[in-house]
Amino acid sequence: MSDLSPQQALRSDQPLSTDQLNSDHFKQILNALTTQVWFKDIHENVRWVNQAVCDFMGMNFDQLVGQNMGDLLLKGDFQKVKEATQTIVETAAPILGRIALTQYHTDGKMRCLKIDRIPFLSKDNQVEGILVFCSDITELHETQSQLHRTTRLFESFQQHSPIMKWAQDENERYIMINRAYEDFLQIKAPDLIGKTPADLRSPILTSAMVGRAAETTRQILSSDKPLEFQIQMTRNGKVHTLLVTKFPMDLGNNQKAVGGLAIDITKQMDTQEQLLKVKQRYEFAVNGTTDGLWDWDIGPYCWYSERYKEILGYDTTDHFSNHIEDSTELIHVDDRPYVWEQVRRCLEEDANYDVEFRMKCKDGSFRWVRARAKAMRDETGKAIRMSGSIQDVHDRVTAQLQLAKTNELLSIRNQELDHFAHIAAHDLRSPLRTISGFGGFLQEMFEEEWDNPQAREYLKRLLGAATRMEGLIDSLLTFSRVGRNEMDFTPTDMNEVFELVSQDLKTEIDESGAVIHCQTLPTLECDARLIGLVLQNLLSNSIKYCVDKSPEIHILNLSNELEHIICVKDNGMGFSEKDAKIVFEPFKRLGSPSRNNVTGYGVGLSICKRIVERHHGRIKAESSPGEGASFFIHMP
Template sequence: MVPSGEANAELRTRIRQQAAIADLSQRALETDALEALLHDTAVTVSETLDTEYCAVFERTADDDDLVLRDGVGWREGLVGTATVPDRDSHAGYTLNADGPVVVDDLHGEDRFTGVEFLASHDVSYGIGVVVGTVEQPWGVLGAYATEKADREFTDADATFLRSAANVLANAIETVKTNQDREVADGERNRRDETDRTERERELARFKRAVEASGHAIHMSNLDEEITYVNSAFCETTGYTAEEAIGKPPSILESGEHDDDYYRELRETVRSGEVWEADIVDQRKNGELYHAEQTIAPVTDENGEIDRFVAVQNEITERKERERDLEESEARFRMLAENLEEMVWISDTDTREVLYVNAAYERIWGRDRESLYDDPRSFLEAVHPDDRQRVERAYAAVPDEEFDEEYRIVRPDGEVRWLHVRAVPADSDDRKLRRAVGIAEDVTERTERERALEESERRYRTLVENFPNGAVGLFDEDLCYTAVGGELLNATGVAPADRVGHHVSEIYPDELVSKFEPHFHAALEGETTSFEVEYHDRHLYAHTLPVRNADDEVFAGMLVVQDVTERREYQRQLEESNQRLEQFAYAASHDLQEPLRMVSSYLQLIDRRYADALDEDGEEFLAFAVDGAERMREMIDGLLEYSRVETRGDEFEPVDLDAVLEDVRDTLRMKIDEDDAEITAESLPRVEGDAGQLRQVFQNLLANAIDYSGEEPPRVHVAAERTGTEWTISVTDEGVGIDPVDQERIFEVFQRVHSDDSGTGIGLALCERIVERHDGEIWVDSEPGEGTTFSVTLPAVGADDS
């Protein structure tokens, strides 16, 4: 973007050049002294173009050299005497050129070699134009400097120098014509012809100067009547000379300026000052146009103002470009100020920041004025580990694009990751060198990527070290990206033979048809399990989704466990359980029959001979009856213990509140006799066998009541969710269990209290039922401090209570 200050500077330069030409034309009209005009021209050119030297070279009579006729800045004694070659010098080269000849570097010049005169004054660059025509040149007008200015010679500079040369050429031609006429007419007619010749010469000089300027020019008298217009005026305004002459300049007024504007204009020129300002005028057809306008007063021989000269340089197209640029810049700023990303524009020559949006303050935590004051201040916030790299990349702009990711440390100590890009945005002529950049806060993305990398690393570690099985990661195309595990080593399959291959390239068709639906389900976020036979081994497989930090599925995982040996163990266990059940059934049948006979005879003795027994006999008989009853309970318990796996019901959702209520009803008499108090929290629904879970609760509550000590039993049942499981706790305030005994209480036929009348099977049965539910059971207790039995059971669902 072109800053408005530069446009204003260019405008002021062109106005100053136009005023200088107008002033020089006026002096050409007012003087016959050629030497004075030559010097005035040299001074005007040097001052206007801001150069140390100006030269007016004239061709010599033999056309071999050019003599320094006048100039500014040259060493004393050279003006009027110094010469340069006609053919091999800058001035000589200019004589044969069609337009201005610019020298950017005198020492590197290869169009001519005669540079001694200029080099002796340390001239390094300059510009020259022909005075006269290329066919009949009078000489050369040139401007020179020792050091290259901040700006190069522009088209406007060349036009100004050519206009000055035209004014000079017209004056020289007029002087020559006058001299020839004076010689021809002689002294006799000289006085009579002076006035007429002077007027004709003045008019001719003025017309030539005006027509050569290329600007719209008109003259008006003190009565504000137009007295003259040039052809450029007619082209610009649409008025012919006949239509304009005699009319006031106000025919051009557009209504875009108020009365104060025109009042100040009139007061300025009537006071003898030059008026310079932009103006919006109106053409004959009503169309508006913009112009740079200079109005200068012209005085007569007595120094009185008798007319005004107005010079207009139309700038309508430039104004439209500037307006479009302003609108474009306004739209850009409106957009940039509402962006989340930081946007800035800088001058790549000076490194000055020309614009930065508000996002800089939000991202960097710093005031953007600090960046305007010191464009390098942003480097202070760059993380020390990244600063050297960023400084190198920043120094390479604009020769190379800037594209870096780095960290910054905000004033509050927070570290942010940025992705910063900057590209050159030079003007077409490369006079304006700019860089446009954008900085995006990628902290969250970077953290996600790092988390994903860490997740992938963990998955790969799992894959490579998975025991007794194999793990594979696969992408959305069902191609493996990583595989490993002990199973591959055992089967002699190399991971390299799997990675990068589609499942259809690896497995038999019947296996692919079984794998693919599960693979697709994993990529859609589902977890599935299935069993397959492969390589003469029985495999248990799981497919599950792999998610990133945003919980998005980016891959799938296949986990395969070799359960061949486990299946064999299961088969052996099933056989063992079957034999155990057969044994238990046989034992219960074979033992219960003689036990019933013993019990029957004991009852018969009690009925028939009770009166004949003394006190010891009665006690002995009671012991025998009780022993037989306990033997029956042990046989029943052992039979129930053996049938946990084989006689249990299918698992289904079980309401533990309902189970606890059934157990309370069953134990109602016991609860009432012992004045027991059983409290419970709201219990969940679990996946299990309702009958077996009822047996667990009954055994635990009965034990809590039996071992309550001297005080009435106080029992509390609680539940806590942990992942996919519920932990159910039964806590009493009873006698407690010694830590030494806690290790054996779940063994069959183990009793820990000397007065224990139980069978020693209850807790062993609880443990076996819980294990069938893939849970655990444990005890926490101290003697005299009460006991807590805890059981884990599978939850029905994550949202199910």
């Protein structure tokens, strides 16, 4: 080892002796190197540095020698240095090729260093110092980073292409695939990269196809020429015909690869004469998609595919201007400001461009289209190109607009119906009061004088019918009012609502001996008065429909991350599963002997349903006869 030069030391995997460092000739050579050379003891004290270190640190030799590395390095960097020193002391082996980022250069900028550490041994073969070679590779690192950014831009363009693309190395291992290739094979990139077609377990890739792929790859590598052919592949039970182009790629450093493009031409087999030339094949692939494609270089002209023109009613013989101003004229005048604002945001703010608007067709009519695009940018981030597609969504948007009009009309009709119900109920009260009034007058004045029991029974029935009619009218008014009144949405503590409802129902609770168990309830964004009415109706029903025993009611908080859920569960008579679907219908009462003695008009649950739905929620019921009922309120 005594004749080992510094250049050899950089490539050595053996320790050095202190006799070599003490050699003036050795130090002279090290001092002439542009590579930084440090010598330190195992306690991180600097014992010697060459001129390159002095220049890098902006300090002279005397200022550096004797310093501890902990005083020269950032805390995080020093910790890594200590760990490397400890490893060398324990193993007496060099650590070569470490890459580190540091900021202690005189200009204050981050520098990228390649560091080799070689141990120095004492005469008794103990590590007593470490020789450190630091090479500044910052420019190389920045060049590699820029290359990486450019590669990412290219890969982004590749990923959005509808054409399947891939590349394999000389051993047929995948080194690049795009999203279209992933989607067709139904295998994700992590399961493809680094593997050969023979390694894959896919029903799409048969053994015959794998053999064909290997054969064509070898042929291209040996001939250094592209190859074009068609294959048929079965995917999801359907046979697809693919037009495949494979071509040689030079990766540098005498490394070769094979790239591939595949276009699904299953629907275009009747036009194979158009696939004789590369340009025709490319144009056919572009126009074969159901979307119309466009490509704009942020200049006065824009390229449009044939499918783009076809969506607007133009055929191949029609003139279609490629000037961007003429294209703007095709956009409906009401939509232009919005469309161009979204274009500006895409170019300047890198916002997502996905808009729907109307475009003028050849016959003068307008069709709804959906446009999506991405902006390509240069190394400074400036948008230099915008490419995208339009999709015909006229039928969908037209149907949505018609549905919105229908819903609006339905809302108006419902409001008119509610208004009519309110007026009708109000107008019915006046003659009903007259009937009740005169009926009551007759009962008070003549009941004792009438000897006819049948007449007294008729009068009793008359007054009972009037009372029931008045109850029905009140229920109808309440039902109408719930759908007509304005909502006052405020944060509402449901625990406070429960306390108020309990006070309102105190008489019923006391008389029935009901026991109510209530969990801690959530705070809802709701109309407190209306939601209180829902809780009151549910509790009142639970008390009314519990016969021959004391009601026991549980109010549960079943909320989750997606929605609030409040459940009211009782031990009442319950009902069948088929009745659970009709209990919320207005004026619908379930018929059973045990229910006949319970007063009510069949509107309470209908009101609950209407209130909850006006809060954009839903309510459902679960029950079995004799086992009680559970009502679930789902709120956003």
